[in-house]
Amino acid sequence: MKALLIEDSKLNLADSPIPRRDGEALVRMTMAGICNTDIEIARGYANFRGALGHEFVGVVEESPDKSQIGRRVVGEINVGCGQCDLCRANDPRHCPNRTALGIRGRDGAFAEYLNLPPGNLLIVPDSVTDRQAVFTEPLAAALEILDQVEIRASHTVAVVGDGKLGQLISRVIARTGCDLTLVGKHEAKLELAARAGVKTAKLGAEGIVLCSDNFSRRLTKGPQFDFVIEASGSPGGFRLALDLIRPRGAIILKSTFRDQAPIDTSRIVVNEISVIGSRCGRFKSALQLLESGGIELDPLIAREYELTDAVEAMAEAERPGTLKVLLTN
Numbered sequence: 001m002k003a004l005l006i007e008d009s010k011l012n013l014a015d016s017p018i019p020r021r022d023g024e025a026l027v028r029m030t031m032a033g034i035c036n037t038d039i040e041i042a043r044g045y046a047n048f049r050g051a052l053g054h055e056f057v058g059v060v061e062e063s064p065d066k067s068q069i070g071r072r073v074v075g076e077i078n079v080g081c082g083q084c085d086l087c088r089a090n091d092p093r094h095c096p097n098r099t100a101l102g103i104r105g106r107d108g109a110f111a112e113y114l115n116l117p118p119g120n121l122l123i124v125p126d127s128v129t130d131r132q133a134v135f136t137e138p139l140a141a142a143l144e145i146l147d148q149v150e151i152r153a154s155h156t157v158a159v160v161g162d163g164k165l166g167q168l169i170s171r172v173i174a175r176t177g178c179d180l181t182l183v184g185k186h187e188a189k190l191e192l193a194a195r196a197g198v199k200t201a202k203l204g205a206e207g208i209v210l211c212s213d214n215f216s217r218r219l220t221k222g223p224q225f226d227f228v229i230e231a232s233g234s235p236g237g238f239r240l241a242l243d244l245i246r247p248r249g250a251i252i253l254k255s256t257f258r259d260q261a262p263i264d265t266s267r268i269v270v271n272e273i274s275v276i277g278s279r280c281g282r283f284k285s286a287l288q289l290l291e292s293g294g295i296e297l298d299p300l301i302a303r304e305y306e307l308t309d310a311v312e313a314m315a316e317a318e319r320p321g322t323l324k325v326l327l328t329n
């Protein structure tokens with residue numbers, strides 16, 4: 001089969017054997033999404049080698065669970081050891097011996113076929129298209145925030161970063177009815193969020209200016225947000241989050257990148273800020289949200305490529321300002 005392999009920070013579309021892990025399902029990938037994590041892995045983050053990719057929808061060709069065969073599925077990306085305390089507490093996402101699809105010790109979804117244990121697979125409802133289902137993983141990651149902190153309509157929330165994940169998170173958080181502002185640098189992407197009903201603010205040389213308000217109001221007068229969600233994908237995003245958070249507020253960190261972020265820990269101490277790391281979420285609620293039609297995703301798709309053009313697709317996804325690039329098989 002064809003697979004997009006990463007080895008020593010080099011991407012290569014190669015012929016590769018069809019993966020066959022004992023006791024696991026064989027899934028034919030039909031659509032996959034490129035996310036920032038893939039781009040960072042290609043730059044050396046996580047020291048991964050093998051087939052890249054963790055956002056996918058596919059069809060089960062073989063499975064120890066016969067009821068799955070022929071069904072359209074998405075898959076939770078973390079596979080725990082099944083033995084440790086965390087796995088036994090139904091938390092394989094944090095198992096110290098876990099593998100993760102296309103990220104850690106397990107070939108991923110930018111390939112014609114992939115393996116996952118039957119228990120990781122969820123059937124996609126008929127009313128959810130492939131172009132929606134391919135967003136299940138990042139949508140679950142956005143929903144994870146609401147599992148970690150309670151955001152109510154009375155709260156003020158800022159999302160830092162107007163890229164793919166920031167856009168998705170904004171749409172999810174807006175559903176709480178909170179006073180939400182997306183802070184970004186790119187006019188077109190802020191407009192995209194504004195069209196989805198999200199208040200936006202532009203980060204420029206003159207500071208941060210609220211866009212979607214009748215008058216331009218500066219946001220940098222003082223920290224004012226109860227929650228700041230950092231999804232900029234860059235080390236500088238954390239500093240901006242510290243500028244925006246009110247004393248005793250909580251910063252939720254979503255970005256993973258190869259470089260390290262400089263952190264002013266004194267400001268965290270003095271202002272008694274909570275800093276919360278946030279990674280993958282549960283797929284079930286993401287699929288339910290997709291099925292309810294409660295979130296519009298089409299405007300977030302930049303372009304589709306055939307799997308055989310995956311190297312080109314990665315180059316496109318890497319260009320600053322590009323939204324979701326999809327691969328089809």
Ligand SMILES: [Zn+2]
Binds near residue numbers: 036054138
């Ligand atoms: Zn991802």
Ligand SMILES: [Zn+2]
Binds near residue numbers: 084
């Ligand atoms: Zn375990």
